[in-house]
Amino acid sequence: MRAALLCIVLASLLAGCGDRGPSSEGAGAGTKPTLRFSGIPDQDTTRLKERFEPFARYLADRLGVPVEYVPTADYAASVAAFTNGQIQFAWFGGLSGVQARHNVEGAHAIAQGDADPNFYSYFIAHRDAGLTRSEAFPQAAKGMTFTFGSPQSTSGRLMPEHFIRQNTKQGPEAFFKSVGYAKGHDKTVETVESGAVQVGAVNYKVYDRRVKEGTTDPEVCRVIWKTPVYADYNFTAHPKLEEMYGAGFTAKLKQALLALDDATILAAFQRASFIGAKDADFEGIKKVAEALGFLD
Secondary structure, three states, X not given: OHHHHHHHHHHHHHHHHHHHHHHHHHHOOOOOOOEEEEEOOOOOHHXXXXXXXXXXXXXXXXXXXXXXXXXXXXXXHHHHHHHOOOOOEEEEOHHHHHHHHHHOOOOEXXXXXXXXXXXXXXXXXXXXXXXXXXXXXXXXXXXXXXXXXXXXOHXXXXXXXXXXXXXXXXXXXXXXXXXXXXXXXHHHHHHHHHOOOOEEEEEHHHHHHHHHHOOOOOOXXXXXXXXXXXXXXXXXXXXXXXXXXXXXXXXXXXXXXXXXXXXXXXXXXXXXXXXXXXXXXXXHHHHHHHHOOOOO
């Protein structure tokens, strides 16, 4: 009798567990889908982890939805993940943001760093190149070895190439002895500082941060020119956000970005705050991208 009763109790418990199973896996009515985001891999992986993991926790608390950072292999992969809807928003450079919005109708820039409306690049050179800092484009770099950053980088490729063409009336391959591509801004600085390449173009914030930290010697790896300013990094939101979380969620995300005041998270982005952004802010980048064939 006791054995039969025990069997009935166990069967009841097992049935109860089975009823709860689907809900625990996300099938329950109250379960919210995970908000996935990424960012262009413009720096080394340690920097990216330092930047995005605390940021994801902040957004999850603020928005009340699960938030996951999705790393990508390169700039093109970040744009592809956004285009395919695998991520719902991203921290893009000026160029990658333009490309993403070009690919996805209804996608919009919603925020940027306080420094991003007036961004610029440095042209840097190894001291053995014999180049010194100047207000004018370094014409004396003609015939030297040169490296851009990532091929799709705004501050490490697009705008430096634009300024090279504007000031020399030549393409980079004609002006320099050789042209290479480093995998990120840190790598650009390291390549020039090692003497492997004489001249390079880099995001000014990365160079300044490395000098401040003591990882780059400004006497060995010198700034020789500061470019004119342009708009750069931005958060771009996918229209899928409204489908996943309801009307008004994109505005809620934007407000969460603008309200971020955690100094540690902001420092990882090398920004003092985030401010509003709109697609028109990057119209200049779009025109350069079109002229150089980056939107084909």
